[in-house]
Amino acid sequence: MSTTSxxxxxxxxxxxxxxxxxxxxxxxxxxxxxxVVLGAVIPELLATGALGFTPEAATMVxxxxxxxxxxxxxxxxxxxxxxxxxxxxxxxxxxxxxxxLLVAFAPNVALFTIYRFIAGLFLGAVMPSAxxxxxxxxxxxxxxxxxxxxxxxxxxGAVAISLLAVAYSHNWHLLFLTGGIAGLVMxxxxxxxxxxxxxxxxxxxxxxxxxxxQAVDADADDPAGTVDAQVKTGMAGLFSGKLALVTxxxxxxxxxxxxxxxxxxxxxxxxxxxxxxxxxDSLVMLFVMNIGAVVxxxxxxxxxxxxxxxxxxxxxxxxxxxxLAALSIPMTSQVxxxxxxxxxxxxxxxxxxxxxxxxxxxxPSQARGTxxxxxxxxxxxxxxxxxxxxxxxxxxxxxxxxxxYLFAVVAVLGFVAMAIVPRSVR
Numbered sequence: 001m002s003t004t005s006x007x008x009x010x011x012x013x014x015x016x017x018x019x020x021x022x023x024x025x026x027x028x029x030x031x032x033x034x035x036v037v038l039g040a041v042i043p044e045l046l047a048t049g050a051l052g053f054t055p056e057a058a059t060m061v062x063x064x065x066x067x068x069x070x071x072x073x074x075x076x077x078x079x080x081x082x083x084x085x086x087x088x089x090x091x092x093x094x095x096x097x098x099x100x101l102l103v104a105f106a107p108n109v110a111l112f113t114i115y116r117f118i119a120g121l122f123l124g125a126v127m128p129s130a131x132x133x134x135x136x137x138x139x140x141x142x143x144x145x146x147x148x149x150x151x152x153x154x155x156x157g158a159v160a161i162s163l164l165a166v167a168y169s170h171n172w173h174l175l176f177l178t179g180g181i182a183g184l185v186m187x188x189x190x191x192x193x194x195x196x197x198x199x200x201x202x203x204x205x206x207x208x209x210x211x212x213x214q215a216v217d218a219d220a221d222d223p224a225g226t227v228d229a230q231v232k233t234g235m236a237g238l239f240s241g242k243l244a245l246v247t248x249x250x251x252x253x254x255x256x257x258x259x260x261x262x263x264x265x266x267x268x269x270x271x272x273x274x275x276x277x278x279x280x281d282s283l284v285m286l287f288v289m290n291i292g293a294v295v296x297x298x299x300x301x302x303x304x305x306x307x308x309x310x311x312x313x314x315x316x317x318x319x320x321x322x323x324l325a326a327l328s329i330p331m332t333s334q335v336x337x338x339x340x341x342x343x344x345x346x347x348x349x350x351x352x353x354x355x356x357x358x359x360x361x362x363x364p365s366q367a368r369g370t371x372x373x374x375x376x377x378x379x380x381x382x383x384x385x386x387x388x389x390x391x392x393x394x395x396x397x398x399x400x401x402x403x404x405y406l407f408a409v410v411a412v413l414g415f416v417a418m419a420i421v422p423r424s425v426r
Contacts, residue, residue: 019193020137021146024130025153026186027089031126032157034100034119034179038065040165041172050172057109061116063384068120070380076125077373081366085133086196088369092129093190095122097183104176124380127154128372135360135368136197147357148301148350155294155349202365238371242422243363247371249421250359253313254379256414257352260320260407263386264289264348267394267403275330275400277337285341292345300350304357310423313354314415320347321411328401348407351414352379358421 038061045053080088099119106112134150164175238247272285296316304312323344331337356372363371389406393399 020195021134021150023186023190023194024089024134024137024150027093027126027130027153027190028150029153029157029160030093030179030183030186031096031123032154033161033182034096034157035065035069035123036158036161037100037165037175037179038062038116040161041175044170044172051106051109051112053109057113061109061113064113064117065120066380066384068117069124070377070384072121072124072377073128073373073380074124074377075121075373076128077370079125080129080132080369080373084196084201085129085136085369086194088129089126089133089194090187090190092122092126093183094187095119096126097180097187099180100176100183101180104173104180124376125373128369128376131356131360132369132372133197135357136365145301145305147360148297148304148353151353151356152294152297155290155297158290238363238367238374240367243367246362246421247374249417250355250371250375251378252417253317253355253414253421254352254375255382255385256317256410256417257355257382258379259382259386259389259410260324260348260414261352261386262383263390263403263407263410267387267390267399270394271390271399271403274394274397285338288338288341289345290349292342293349295342296346296348296350297353299346300354301357304354308423309354309358309361310418310421313351313358313418316347316351316354317411317415317418320344320351321408321415323347324404324411325408328404348411351411355379355418358418 042053042058042062045051046055046058076088076092096119099115099122102115103112103119106115130150131147134146137146161175161179164178238244268285268289277285300312300316323340326340327344331340356375359371359375360368390399390403393403393406
């Protein structure tokens with residue numbers, strides 16, 4: 001069979017230059033912006049009673065928003081593997097941008113909640129779509145650096161909305177308008193400069209004509225470009241052969257990783273305040289921990305590509321456990337404390353992202369979108385459980401030091417989950 005058809009179809013992908021990497025980073029940055037914006041405006045909504053907001057209503061909105069994110073992540077996988085990465089990303093950006101704009105014009109709490117839930121569906125779907133795309137765009141076959149650098153976009157978006165909220169939190173409508181408009185402005189650029197994944201097109205060609213496997217086979221030395229005609233798509237593809245053990249392990253590790261991330265991001269200032277530190281210092285610690293997260297992402301990706309993703313993710317979970325336990329020790333030096341918090345951020349946040357990098361590398365193209373979506377979706381359950389459990393410890397008055405002991409145990413469980421996963425299934 002002639003290979004002219006797939007080659008012609010992938011010309012745009014091959015000539016796209018750096019645009020795909022930049023656009024995926026921006027899409028994830030918009031996700032970070034639009035996810036964190038709710039936390040930035042809740043204090044103002046409660047202080048003014050806008051739209052009739054009460055603490056109970058704010059809790060409901062925050063919870064349903066995360067539920068939407070989880071459902072979106074779980075649902076998008078089969079869609080990404082069926083229609084392609086390009087249109088999934090474009091559709092997600094359009095979806096969360098439109099409903100983020102609608103939130104700004106919501107006349108009451110009920111519609112605010114509905115719009116936020118629907119926006120969450122698209123927000124949860126964009127990250128697995130972008131990571132599936134970027135792992136296939138990266139020609140080196142090593143997904144660690146490509147994944148972690150893309151995920152720095154999330155923290156950039158979170159920092160951007162945090163800074164914007166300092167100046168404009170009194171005008172909460174403006175913050176939602178900014179996120180929605182930024183996304184819609186990006187859509188024409190996505191349509192223009194984001195070609196479809198070459199690996200996805202090859203997989204589609206094989207689905208139409210399995211006899212063409214030799215003619216259009218992806219680079220055999222490129223794990224991220226693996227196209228296996230024997231692999232099933234959808235959920236069935238996640239439990240095929242040794243992939244079943246991989247799936248169970250990465251789901252558990254993703255759950256533990258996001259439990260840590262959201263538990264710490266939500267309650268760290270309160271836990272440290274209960275420990276006797278100044279409230280202002282506790283807020284600085286949260287900022288320092290997130291700066292450590294960005295540094296950790298860059299470092300983790302580089303080391304994963306050099307030494308193997310599984311080896312580094314195991315090391316990261318162990319070191320996260322050690323430094324989380326160390327935070328339970330009272331420190332009189334503010335400098336020493338912030339160094340400890342920074343190092344903890346380096347390991348806690350990037351351990352979760354390394355799980356995604358491992359998923360991108362080990363699953364074949366036909367199942368990669370579903371694998372990333374399910375790992376992210378299961379992780380989002382941890383994102384809901386983490387703040388809930390930690391909040392219960394805060395209410396009981398034992399969050400310090402037992403919260404850090406709990407987090408250390410969770411990190412150890414993340415290590416155990418990844419330890420059972422085979423390094424390769426090829």
